[in-house]
Amino acid sequence: DSGVTQTPKHLITATGQRVTLRCSPRSGDLSVYWYQQSLDQGLQFLIQYYNGEERAKGNILERFSAQQFPDLHSELNLSSLELGDSALYFCASSDRQGATGELFFGEGSRLTVL
């Protein structure tokens, strides 16, 4: 158990819809990262938050947004969903601001867009 909790574990929705994925980081970790894992794109970095502030941005679409709340949990919002958004979305946390520390991953949220 990594200590990182993600909900929901599975989500099935239709194109055009909006979903929210939630992540609770490991106790004490201030950094939260979001990754998208798909068969054709591999593990893609989306965005990082540190103590409530956006720290780094990767290949995140404009239809996607995220935030980190004062209690340090984070949410990833995916809107106007397309078939290609079907993927496994991972949250990871770290005790570092920079990207040099070990990442602790949750078990992921599997999103299926029909």
Next chain:
Amino acid sequence: AQSVTQPDIHITVSEGASLELRCNYSYGATPYLFWYVQSPGQGLQLLLKYFSGDTLVQGIKGFEAEFKRSQSSFNLRKPSVHWSDAAEYFCAIAGFKTIFGAGTRLFVKA
């Protein structure tokens, strides 16, 4: 720009045989390097990491990796593979952000 290449999409080894998974990176400075393992239905778990110092690093589950600056490589090795090692292995480089390779899926045959 930083990048990670894992040239082998999948590898099959016999149980008890030795294993080497390749990883090459591109980065302008000495990188922070990691190997993670992902079992089916699970998130990624850190096997080992290299920041500086001894270029041969030991990790969990009997894995080790060697950093070779001249070859820009950080290959993962295990002397004797167990059936439970079947999983996907990711090499990662951390600079401004952590970038993962495409992964190598390991199959273990009896």
